[in-house]
Amino acid sequence: MGHAASATITRMAHGLNPPQQKAVDTLSGPLLVLAGAGTGKTRVVTYRIAKLIKSGIEADRILAVTFTNKAATEMQERIRSLLGKKTDKQPVACTFHSHCVRVLRRQIQHLGYPAKFSIYDRGDQESLARSVLREIRVPNETLRPGDLLYFIGGWKTKCIRPADAAAVASTDKEHLAAIAYRRYQNGLKQRGAVDFDDLLLLTEELFTNFEDVRRAEAALFDHLLVDEYQDTNGSQYRIVKALAKDHRNLCVVGDDDQSIYGWRGAEVEHILRFASDWPDSTVVWLENNYRSTAEILTLANRLIAFNKKRHPKELKAARSGGQQPRIEQYPNETKEAEGVVADIARLLRHPEWEPNDFAILFRTNEQPRAFETELRRTGLPYVLVGGMSFFDRKEVRDVLAYLKLIDSPNDEVSLLRIINTPPRGLGGKSVETLTKTAVQQGKSLWTIMQQPDIVASLPDAGQRACEELRALVEMFQQRFENESMVDAMRAMLQRVDYESEIKRLYDKPEDQQARMAALEELANALGAYEAKAKKPTLGGFLDDVSLGGPDFKDEKDKQLKRNAIVLMTLHSAKGLEFPHVYMVGMEEGLLPHHRSIAVEGEAIDEERRLCYVGVTRAQDYLTLSMALTRRKWGKPRDTIPSRFLFELIGQAENPHAGNPATRQRPRGAVRKQKSESPPAQPATKSPSTTGKPSTRPKS
Ligand code: ATP
Numbered sequence: 100m101g102h103a104a105s106a107t108i109t110r111m112a113h114g115l116n117p118p119q120q121k122a123v124d125t126l127s128g129p130l131l132v133l134a135g136a137g138t139g140k141t142r143v144v145t146y147r148i149a150k151l152i153k154s155g156i157e158a159d160r161i162l163a164v165t166f167t168n169k170a171a172t173e174m175q176e177r178i179r180s181l182l183g184k185k186t187d188k189q190p191v192a193c194t195f196h197s198h199c200v201r202v203l204r205r206q207i208q209h210l211g212y213p214a215k216f217s218i219y220d221r222g223d224q225e226s227l228a229r230s231v232l233r234e235i236r237v238p239n240e241t242l243r244p245g246d247l248l249y250f251i252g253g254w255k256t257k258c259i260r261p262a263d264a265a266a267v268a269s270t271d272k273e274h275l276a277a278i279a280y281r282r283y284q285n286g287l288k289q290r291g292a293v294d295f296d297d298l299l300l301l302t303e304e305l306f307t308n309f310e311d312v313r314r315a316e317a318a319l320f321d322h323l324l325v326d327e328y329q330d331t332n333g334s335q336y337r338i339v340k341a342l343a344k345d346h347r348n349l350c351v352v353g354d355d356d357q358s359i360y361g362w363r364g365a366e367v368e369h370i371l372r373f374a375s376d377w378p379d380s381t382v383v384w385l386e387n388n389y390r391s392t393a394e395i396l397t398l399a400n401r402l403i404a405f406n407k408k409r410h411p412k413e414l415k416a417a418r419s420g421g422q423q424p425r426i427e428q429y430p431n432e433t434k435e436a437e438g439v440v441a442d443i444a445r446l447l448r449h450p451e452w453e454p455n456d457f458a459i460l461f462r463t464n465e466q467p468r469a470f471e472t473e474l475r476r477t478g479l480p481y482v483l484v485g486g487m488s489f490f491d492r493k494e495v496r497d498v499l500a501y502l503k504l505i506d507s508p509n510d511e512v513s514l515l516r517i518i519n520t521p522p523r524g525l526g527g528k529s530v531e532t533l534t535k536t537a538v539q540q541g542k543s544l545w546t547i548m549q550q551p552d553i554v555a556s557l558p559d560a561g562q563r564a565c566e567e568l569r570a571l572v573e574m575f576q577q578r579f580e581n582e583s584m585v586d587a588m589r590a591m592l593q594r595v596d597y598e599s600e601i602k603r604l605y606d607k608p609e610d611q612q613a614r615m616a617a618l619e620e621l622a623n624a625l626g627a628y629e630a631k632a633k634k635p636t637l638g639g640f641l642d643d644v645s646l647g648g649p650d651f652k653d654e655k656d657k658q659l660k661r662n663a664i665v666l667m668t669l670h671s672a673k674g675l676e677f678p679h680v681y682m683v684g685m686e687e688g689l690l691p692h693h694r695s696i697a698v699e700g701e702a703i704d705e706e707r708r709l710c711y712v713g714v715t716r717a718q719d720y721l722t723l724s725m726a727l728t729r730r731k732w733g734k735p736r737d738t739i740p741s742r743f744l745f746e747l748i749g750q751a752e753n754p755h756a757g758n759p760a761t762r763q764r765p766r767g768a769v770r771k772q773k774s775e776s777p778p779a780q781p782a783t784k785s786p787s788t789t790g791k792p793s794t795r796p797k798s
């Protein structure tokens with residue numbers, strides 16, 4: 100048998116090589132595993148946790164922090180299978196954000212927030228931003244809510260608080276945003292709410308300003324392990340330190356070459372200075388890559404060598420041989436999609452491959468559309484990971500707003516969302532009266548709606564509606580506590596008659612069905628949560644939903660578990676592996692992204708790391724493709740092949756191998772290459788008799 104068989108054996112093998120074993124056996128003190136892609140870093144983390152538990156450490160004294168919900172679930176599963184079913188206590192494996200939620204739920208009152216704070220999602224943030232801008236009379240043309248959130252997000256990831264934002268603002272827009280930032284932050288606090296970035300910032304603030312809180316939180320665990328440490332930002336870095344400095348049992352693993360969140364404030368220096376931060380640390384290097392074929396690794400090594408600022412290291416293939424990666428050129432983006440999908444369809448006729456052995460990876464969110472169209476046309480099963488989120492759908496957001504209101508009635512954003520949805524006689528005028536009074540009296544809208552004198556000033560229908568909402572919230576606060584939450588949710592939907600609202604808004608029966616199905620899916624998520632959580636509460640479910648954000652855990656997991664071709668961005672592919680990887684749109688402007696081309700330097704290096712992440716996801720087969728023309732605003736434009744293609748196949752000058760002068764003009768070099776010699780043969784191909792991809796370009 101060929102390749103797939105050996106790949107399967109590799110994937111099932113249970114061993115550890117000597118340096119991996121050393122890392123797993125180092126059970127205390129600071130430990131750094133700095134190693135390239137696919138060398139078994141995540142495997143080390145899971146095996147080490149299992150070993151700690153076997154050596155007598157209580158499972159629930161171990162905290163493992165990973166970057167995505169998916170990685171956290173996977174880690175829990177892997178540990179469970181390593182230990183067998185017998186353990187009742189589980190190690191805590193979660194993301195930074197979800198750990199911070201737990202800390203804040205216990206401690207946030209020290210910062211003047213209610214313990215029952217709500218977590219604002221993007222939509223909530225936008226409505227707050229809009230009202231802040233309205234308060235300070237900034238017209239939409241000057242600064243849109245989205246722009247404001249962009250600035251605030253940028254500041255928050257760099258840990259710049261409102262007081263310091265004005266100092267770093269340079270343009271007029273930024274100054275305005277800095278003023279609005281303060282109001283936005285106050286607005287959150289007034290509403291008892293935090294946004295996603297606050298989860299980290301406030302946790303850090305707690306640990307810095309309240310030593311006893313830090314000590315108490317640190318004392319909950321004896322071991323801390325962090326995967327993908329290269330992507331920690333300043334707050335995360337300091338949170339890790341605060342949690343680990345008493346017990347010093349800190350194990351971090353990562354790869355400086357895969358640092359791809361610099362744009363969100365991650366600093367690769369954190370991993371590079373680990374050994375000086377923790378002077379007595381053990382450092383383990385791993386070199387053998389167990390994931391990919393030697394042919395794929397040759398390309399990966401060649402590419403990443405173009406980055407100057409890095410720990411020099413080479414991936415060594417533990418697997419021998421393999422097919423040459425291919426580069427395909429197509430006349431346009433439609434043909435690219437057709438070509439890639441046809442290739443997958445052809446391979447799928449062979450029993451050895453399943454749809455979920457294939458991943459199509461892209462750089463931007465606009466790219467998958469052509470592929471989706473083609474996959475739908477051919478009827479192949481696929482999932483788009485991280486597309487328009489289930490939780491962004493109107494009906495889902497409405498019902499979540501009801502749940503949030505029941506959980507905490509002072510959540511004004513949620514209240515305003517559903518105050519007249521479905522219509523109940525609280526029109527714009529009445530709502531305005533109520534909100535104005537709330538602002539004047541400095542009370543929450545909900546409190547105002549309970550004051551008889553104020554309610555009496557509303558028209559009859561408005562009075563009835565206030566009473567109705569109050570009764571609804573009270574009744575369901577009881578029911579969610581005392582009975583199955585799924586049943587309570589169903590009863591609530593009936594009570595507000597949300598189905599009629601759907602029928603009112605959508606004419607077509609299939610639309611109505613799809614909307615109701617989405618709500619059913621929400622009920623399923625609630626049911627799954629109820630079954631899984633130790634002490635299920637409505638608040639706990641809502642936390643889970645907010646933390647999952649655009650890639651809610653169960654939803655995304657279910658997608659990935661379905662046997663379907665995976666479409667995802669390079670960013671979300673981090674840590675994963677697939678037998679067949681298609682990296683599409685290998686063009687200047689897409690990868691590297693045009694924003695980074697504009698600034699060059701570090702930004703291009705980060706794009707190169709992103710490309711490296713993509714290449715190293717492939718286990719057996721890698722196909723890189725590009726379109727020679729691509730539509731922009733409806734018009735086909737000529738494209739330029741990505742500079743990374745030339746670097747990958749050795750047609751560009753390697754800075755470590757020779758003349759650095761050529762490196763100064765990579766774009767020129769690429770353009771010249773394009774007109775004279777394309778990086779590979781065009782996409783005309785003869786289907787090989789084996790059904791396996793044919794060997795392609797020379798390297
Ligand atoms: P990435 O940098 O992409 O996150 P990683 O370093 O975390 O990669 P893993 O995902 O842990 O690497 O491992 C890559 C693959 O190699 C997995 O399929 C894993 O099971 C396998 N593997 C790791 N170590 C060994 C080993 N000693 N023997 C056999 N297979 C191994």
Ligand code: MG
Pocket residue numbers: 140141142674
């Ligand atoms: Mg990993």
